[in-house]
Amino acid sequence: NSTNRLIFTIEDDNHPSFNSFAVADNEELEKLRILTTSKMKPISIDPSAYPKWLDQHKASSAMLEKQSMVTFKEMPLFSIVVPLFNTPEKLFKEMVESVLKQSYSNWELVLVNASPDNSALVDMVETAKNKDVRIKVIELANNSGISKNTLAGTKEAKGDFICFLDHDDTLEPSALYEYARAINAENNADLIYCDEDKLFANGSYGDPFFKPDLSIDLLRSVNYICHFLAIRKTLFDSLEYGDEQYDGAQDHD
Incomplete structure (x- = not known):
């Protein structure tokens, strides 16, 4: 099986001398996908979150x-x-x-x-x-x-x-x-x-x-x-x- 990896580079414009990177393999990518899916679910399909969103956006x-x-x-x-x-x-x-x-x-x-x-x-x-x-x-x-x-x-x-x-x-x-x-x-x-x-x-x-x-x-x-x-x-x-x-x-x- 082929192994896929994502490499993230990390930079800070305020501190150009600072830079780093991180590597995520398949298992970490799957955890990241699950986490982001739950965190970034569209409000339109998340009825439990919509009332709170609406309160925040009402005048x-x-x-x-x-x-x-x-x-x-x-x-x-x-x-x-x-x-x-x-x-x-x-x-x-x-x-x-x-x-x-x-x-x-x-x-x-x-x-x-x-x-x-x-x-x-x-x-x-x-x-x-x-x-x-x-x-x-x-x-x-x-x-x-x-x-x-x-x-x-x-x-x-x-x-x-x-x-x-x-x-x-x-x-x-x-x-x-x-x-x-x-x-x-x-x-x-x-x-x-x-x-x-x-x-x-x-x-x-x-x-x-x-x-x-x-x-x-x-x-x-x-x-x-x-x-x-x-x-x-x-x-x-x-x-x-x-x-x-x-x-x-x-x-x-």
């Missing part, structure tokens, strides 16, 4: 306070369009609260209610509308499917960017701030998306989806952009959107 209350005082050179208006259909109370309230808690304040929330006979939802929508002038409500006579319902909301949107949010989604409080910051860093940006994860019924987070920069090959394979998608309104208005044949795949469309 703190102090950071959110600072974000709320920032004035960018460009302060885009974000129109967050949410199609509603028999939305459960808990999900609706969590979604609305996550928008109200945004550290970036230049937004409007466009609620498109396609279940006018659901009196409980109608009341919740009206309560939300009365809570903040930035919340707009569109009442549809009937449900035409998520694509056409969403399109009805985009037609009433006044923002520089249209943002697509489902009725069971929530946003991190720094989300719109980060989008505004990205737009100011790349002022020709027409489309923005972000990582996402799942919020489970017990209040815990998991199953994160960490996404790359734009990948045409990946886009042709899976709906990886998905949530939370924002697109410049002037570009969106040039597209043909709202075909019900894409219901269920409307985000990818």
